[in-house]
Amino acid sequence: MILVVTAVDAERDAVRKGLPDGCAVDVVAVGVGPAAAAAGTAWHLARAPRRVDRVVCCGIAGGFSGRSHIGKLVIATRSVAADLGADGPEGFIPLDTLGFGATSLPATAVGVPGAATGAILTVSTVTGTAATAEALAARYPDAVAEGMEGFGAASAAALAGVAFSEIRAISNVVGPRDRGAWRIREALDALGTLGPLLATVDG
């Protein structure tokens, strides 16, 4: 079976709505942020009634300007813990450079026509300035989007030896905070189109 993890109930319900009846896909909401995603994914993997073949992290996301579009889906080729490391006068040093563990985990890119593919960053703080957006885009030239749960869910899946994918729908552009510009309905509608794909994806 496929375990889909979302952050909030609205995302869970959007994904569930598009699923064909009777398919072997369980969709659960585990909370916002990488810690909630890791704990929630691990918990659901441990109590799943059947063997889980793949974890798919789904939700809304901020898209990097020029690399993805509001209301469209993005597919991860990898999940990156973009703010896990050390800061200093010479800039950000990722945790893996410091020798303390991985900050990038592989994600199987499922095929969605028209969707941008690339790294999806996981952050603990939603980016809210042009300077941070530009710094992230420069540090991760392959990044198409940022969310807050992917790396947590991917960490739990990796520990359990389960394949991982991340699919997000763009609700806003990564940059200066402008809550009024978020297009959450459009993004949720895009998540609602994933059902047939999720119902047929292999482990």
Ligand SMILES: O=C(O)c1cccc(C(=O)CC[C@H]2O[C@@H](n3cnc4c(=O)[nH]cnc43)[C@H](O)[C@@H]2O)c1
């Ligand atoms: O800034 C606000 O006022 C505000 C109000 C409601 C929700 C938020 C969130 O930050 C929701 C975070 C939630 O959505 C995902 N998400 C969506 N866009 C982004 C983004 O640009 N950067 C990071 N995460 C984003 C994320 O995965 C969370 O689950 C803010």
